[in-house]
Amino acid sequence: MTGFVGVDAMVRWVATHGAERLMTDMVAYLEADYRRWPSFDKVERMASHTPFGVIELMPISDPDTYAFKYVNGHPFNPGRGYQTVTAFGVLADVHNGYPVFLSEMTLLTALRTAATSAMVARRLARADASTMAMIGAGSQAEFQALAFRGILGVDRLRVYDVDPAATAKLVRNLAPLGFDIVVCDSASDAARGADIVTTCTADKAAATVLSDADVASGMHINAIGGDCPGKTELDPAILSRGPVFVEYTPQTRIEGEIQRVAADFPVTEFWEVLSGRRPGRTADDQVTIFDSVGFAIEDFSALRFLRDSVAGTELALEIDLVAAPDDPKDLFGLVGSPVPAL
DSSP states (O other): OEEEEOHHHHHHHHHHHOHHHHHHHHHHHHHHHHHTGGGSBOOOOEEEEETTEEEEEEEEEOSSEEEEEEEEEOTTGGGGTSOSOOEEEEEEETTTOOEEEEEEOHHHHHHHHHHHHHHHHHHHSOTTOOEEEEEOOSTTHHHHHHHHHHHHOOOEEEEEOSSHHHHHHHHHHHGGGTOEEEEOSSHHHHHTTOSEEEEOOOOOSEEEEEOGGGOOTTOEEEEOSOOSTTOEEEOGGGGGSSOEEESOHHHHHHHSGGGGSOTTOOOEEHHHHHTTSSOOOOOTTOOEEEEOOOOHHHHHHHHHHHHHHHTTSTTOEEEOOSOOOSSTTOGGGGTSSOOOOO
């Protein structure tokens, strides 16, 4: 039987533990997997682009466990009553190929994306960072805010979105949770006085959401909206302001902010920082940039974390996903004989 966590169980899991605590705890799984980066069989995600959006498969494997996530990105969906991003994911046993765990990942991806951002910022932002600019107030924004508070103690937000309704939604959701929120009238205004700037927009275009003039000494930039060819958020000049950190270089060169610069533009993969091979932030006045597109190792970690967290609880169901004939060589035997009449 295959373990299963559906939407209802996922909602109850988050409600029971709290999103902020779950993302804080998830970081231990993320860091453990990033530290053993060389042990993973890695590949860029496989994307199918259409005029409506993109559908992607994100596979990864270590010697014992294979994982993949199905995820879409359709930026015009909210105007049609659909979500921009939906997802589900699977863990499988490498030794026999059987899927052992299946989960919804629309919510889980939101948690793992924010947890990854905060995990990286803990190494790259200044130690005294207390204010974050949030440029883009869509579905990911609240998760980012909670992760940065839980992991870095950042509790002051400067928020801007081109859609006032999205900003109002964020304020409605986060103000009761104790955040100090300033609503801004432009991205430049939001970045003013911020220690960390998170850009998280959905439009699939080569946009300049954050300009070079908006970047101040000592900032950490958490650029997470760029995730496919042709979609960017940063003024390319920003990339020369300080070291650029990525997840998996081959994928980021296709999908990230660095798709707009030379193919040999220098970057540091974040696993190298965690393992002590390369430095992270080296001075308080340094600008650091995390060019994040989302990588499959984060889904691998999130699925393991979820599986272990719900094991033995009512949230962990079992589903009859894999056919299991008595004789492994006689699959037809399951369907070849008439079903006895009742």
